[in-house]
Amino acid sequence: MAGNLDASKAIEARKAKQSANLTETVQKFMAFGVLILLIILFGALSGGKFIAVNNLLTVVLQITPYAILGFGLTFVLITGGTDLSAGSVVGFGGIICAKCITQGYGLFISIVVGIAAGALTGVINGLVITKMNVTPFIATLGTQFAFRGLTQLVGAGKPVSIQSLENKEIVSQFKFIGGGTVFGKIPFPAIIMLVLAIIMGIVLAKTGFGRRLYAVGSNEEAARLSGINVFKTKLLAYVLCGATSAMAGILLAARLASAQSNAGTGYELEGIAAAVIGGTSVMGGEGGILGTIIGAAVMGVLRNGLNLVKVDAFVQMVIIGAIIIIGVWYDTLRRKKQNSL
């Protein structure tokens, strides 16, 4: 690498730039390749059960909450941060929404309040990280406990049941949001996921805010010097993550018509895994929504496929764990290569 001539250095630098532009696409392609491979593999092993349309739609329904949570986490990861409280916010948003419904507020208002509650947790995370200068890992580790505690307080340690409400109309409406089907067999939550993916994908790729997220994640100091409001950019990323986490929580509560006070426990790691498998870097500065959907699909297909070919529950955990490690390992290798170029 240590070329003597300036010319060779210049060539190396240009190559590095090109490869940096290429890597994200390559990884997305890789993850997509893995996904296709898994689908073919499970299709063959399960004797066709896996590729039945009904089953594939089931997989889509199964990955929806993880993917939606993953969208918000992708924003945070791109800034070089992390949000370990996202799983707790899943529970918090769900239970606030359900509590509002049981208090007699309409469905629309309850959902808006639930999402707003999630956004508010994002404000807290963002302020602790930017204003108090606590590292994201520790800050959100703390709020993970705090928000779970709040969730348990709201639910008094018990599930908030919508199922058992007298008003059966609101029960069936709420259930439709979480598990109903449209256009024949397409799960309604999948439509929400798709719309959200398109909006957040555009925000990330096409807007100034999106570009600022990448800039802050690549080099915070440089971003600051070039006049980017780092505080505002980061804060907004956490607010969005809180809001999407709450949305995932509301969908979970809606599917069961019951909000569990322990809902979402550990989901932040599912979301982070989905993002990382899809090419978002845990070091910041890289990533995208499409990758996260593919990552969530890889996890969902793995889980469903392993169930269908009747792999033991404990063996499954080992396999899924290995896939996550391989995903991060690949990411680290790629970065090392990039840095040494």
Next chain:
Amino acid sequence: MKRIFSIVLSALMLVSAVAGCASKPAASTASTAVAANSAAAGKTYKIALVTKMVDSTYWQTVKKSADAEAKKLGNVEVTHLGPPTEADIDKQVQIIETCISDKYDGIILAACDKDALVEPVKKAKAAGIPVVMIDSGISEQVYDAFLATNNVDAGASCAKLMCELIGDTGEVAIVNFAAGTQTAVDREKGFTEEIKKNHANVKIVGVQYCDSDPTKAANQATDFISANPNLKGIWGANDQAAVGVAQAVTEKNLGDKISVVGFDNSDDIKAGLTSGAIKGTAVQMPSMMGSKGVDLILDLIAGKKIENKNVDTGVTMVTSKNFKDPAIQAILNQ
């Protein structure tokens, strides 16, 4: 900085490991029949019922049944004591010490902490006071008896109901709530052994663990249904598992083909029983802990030996057919 992270992380892991171990130990052997027996006439026996806290419906249920038993016997007086919250372990220790100096004739105790209460129970025993544990035991067997749900037997009861529902033949799946937790292990063991031993035509196609997350349970149940087209029943081994499984079966519109059996009791379970999405559930009996606790204390005062320290308070199988009975409603709302 990294070192601090790892210290914090390992401390957290330690805490959660300890918390995991602290879950209730389950009774492991069959119950002994205990005849209620009024002891020598003339004296009124003072029994302290010391629970983890006082003002929760669960403990109030225990208290009510202890009071009712005392009233029935006539010569017993039950005093309900307890710390303000389950976390006030020191206060519960103090309460036991006060009970000893107040010369109670017997103590019924649900321990806030399995280690911290060992010494106070030893002290009470040394002072000649019989101690019967209920619900949550202690780490050393220094007490006279321990009343709790025998989860192995309860699992077997669920298996029996399941086999009855599916006509004693066909495939069933299990969605358990946790891997490696004693309660969960016992329930699963009871269920699978009952099927292996007494129901040759019933086959268990798989076990999944949902971490008490109903959404995971629903996903796992859906996958069981996709993988096993002839599936006839799914057992959810606790409240959340059952609710998730019922949701999956309802989503697939297979309520007539696949029977869902659950465990425990909650608003969601009741809604499931009402709609028929859940065909039956095993309900634990906190009320038995009060009445049987009083009976055992009197037996001990009368000098009777208790052969088996672990006493099963049993479960009641509530089904979508019998759950409207007033007697069953009383159990559901206990």
